[in-house]
Amino acid sequence: MLLHFQRCQRRAFLDVWGDRDLKDPPSDFQRKLTEERLAHQRSILAEQIRQGAPVHHQPQYPFRDWQAGVKATIELMQQGVERIVRGVLAVERGGGDGEMGRWGDGEMGKEETRGELVTPNSEFRIPNSYLVSYPDLLVKEPGKSIFGDWLYVPIDIHLGKRPKPEYQIVAAYHAYLLGFLQGTLPEKAWLILREKGAYRVELERSLPQMQAILEEYLQTIVQQQEPEVFISRQLCSLCPWLGSCYPIAKSQQHLSLIPGVTPSRYQVLQKLGLTTLESLAQADPSSLEPDLERTVAEQLVRQAKSIWQQEPIAKPHTAFDLARILPTAPIELYFDIEAQPDLNLDYLLGVLVVDRQAQTETFYPLLAEQPADEAAIWQQFLDLVGTDPEVPIFHFSPYEAETIKRLAKLYRTPASQTRALLSRFVDVHQRITSMVTLPIESYSLKAIASWLNFQWRDAEASGAQCICWYDEWLRTSDRSRLDAIARYNEDDCHATYRIKDWLANFLVYDR
Numbered sequence: 001m002l003l004h005f006q007r008c009q010r011r012a013f014l015d016v017w018g019d020r021d022l023k024d025p026p027s028d029f030q031r032k033l034t035e036e037r038l039a040h041q042r043s044i045l046a047e048q049i050r051q052g053a054p055v056h057h058q059p060q061y062p063f064r065d066w067q068a069g070v071k072a073t074i075e076l077m078q079q080g081v082e083r084i085v086r087g088v089l090a091v092e093r094g095g096g097d098g099e100m101g102r103w104g105d106g107e108m109g110k111e112e113t114r115g116e117l118v119t120p121n122s123e124f125r126i127p128n129s130y131l132v133s134y135p136d137l138l139v140k141e142p143g144k145s146i147f148g149d150w151l152y153v154p155i156d157i158h159l160g161k162r163p164k165p166e167y168q169i170v171a172a173y174h175a176y177l178l179g180f181l182q183g184t185l186p187e188k189a190w191l192i193l194r195e196k197g198a199y200r201v202e203l204e205r206s207l208p209q210m211q212a213i214l215e216e217y218l219q220t221i222v223q224q225q226e227p228e229v230f231i232s233r234q235l236c237s238l239c240p241w242l243g244s245c246y247p248i249a250k251s252q253q254h255l256s257l258i259p260g261v262t263p264s265r266y267q268v269l270q271k272l273g274l275t276t277l278e279s280l281a282q283a284d285p286s287s288l289e290p291d292l293e294r295t296v297a298e299q300l301v302r303q304a305k306s307i308w309q310q311e312p313i314a315k316p317h318t319a320f321d322l323a324r325i326l327p328t329a330p331i332e333l334y335f336d337i338e339a340q341p342d343l344n345l346d347y348l349l350g351v352l353v354v355d356r357q358a359q360t361e362t363f364y365p366l367l368a369e370q371p372a373d374e375a376a377i378w379q380q381f382l383d384l385v386g387t388d389p390e391v392p393i394f395h396f397s398p399y400e401a402e403t404i405k406r407l408a409k410l411y412r413t414p415a416s417q418t419r420a421l422l423s424r425f426v427d428v429h430q431r432i433t434s435m436v437t438l439p440i441e442s443y444s445l446k447a448i449a450s451w452l453n454f455q456w457r458d459a460e461a462s463g464a465q466c467i468c469w470y471d472e473w474l475r476t477s478d479r480s481r482l483d484a485i486a487r488y489n490e491d492d493c494h495a496t497y498r499i500k501d502w503l504a505n506f507l508v509y510d511r
């Protein structure tokens, strides 16, 4: 909850007070991320033991009975075992003054609890409350604690590569609770990160930050202050409350639905009294200065106007050569890739060949049925796009060009051939975002193409879902998964084609 609170206060609030019936079931991709995190932890622990670390102990307690988990963890700490995996830490937090007490000292560690307000979800109790934490690993070190000449330091194992601030705050929180449980605040807390390995959290800096965040969190929960909705595509796409938050944001015409309105820009708009879509659409961009840069202000107002009027608006631009920036040719290729990031694999190179004269559209799904086939599909791709070296190749993100460079390097394609190939690439996403503002909530392929009434054949398909489907194919050899991926990739190519044609027409009239 502390992790979620730092990313979105509303999420942490809903996890306690929200109606669970409104929560979205986890997607295949979310399940996959959870499984990967657990598998990663297991492999790190196994690797440590292989390298000579002492065997770890895990507290045994009934499922969900975290109080029994705390007792079992304390017993292991008293015994002085070297390493405790998935221990449970808790301290009691008094009601009025928020005074902290060691586990078992007060009323709340006992069977009966008094003055509790039981929230609909989980074991959370307020105003008297428990602070509970689940460090991945506790490691014994020399020192003084109530248990003897030893103490424990917390370690969290993350799939991420960076020591994100929110990870450090949670590690400081483990250390904080440990301080109460063992009578000595550990001097260290650690993160184990993917590829980068161990990272020491500076507790001197992180502890005060953590305490401030924790107090804010408790206040939000105790006072039942429901934080405002703020739709952020990156955060909300993996949140189980999106199905309930999005309709609220939509009904409010919330400014977070306007592309470009970040949390910090939102604060500025609030301060300036621009709290509705209409007010922002009608604002004079100069009135947003100096809080926002002129170009940012102009784009925000233009974006709001486009949504308010439900019309595309051309961006101001100098004269341009349409045939150069967005060529139209008798034959055009539309290219889209499906990748498996965990395997560092690009397993589907999909190419839609559009022959405008013959009025045909032919799709080539160059598919690596096994990871080892990537080299073969790369060669097939080079053969296919090499048949006519003049034909433009349209795609919808920088990813395709970056992947070409990766594959060319990996499979030793001559640099001159790669350069010639890349010179034919036209990024439709770059062209549309630099030339026009659309009445949409995001500039993703799906959002733009849907605005143009393009429909994917499979409504549940997405890039993330394809990652899960490919995993499933490798595990089960269920060919329907590969077919679904190829269908989705083909639709992505068609969607890019639709957007490219729309943009070319729009720019012709705009010139």
Ligand code: SF4
Pocket: 008, 009, 010, 011, 012, 014, 229, 230, 231, 232, 235, 236, 239, 240, 241, 242, 243, 245, 246
């Ligand atoms: S959907 Fe977004 S706004 Fe709603 S709780 Fe989740 S992260 Fe927060």
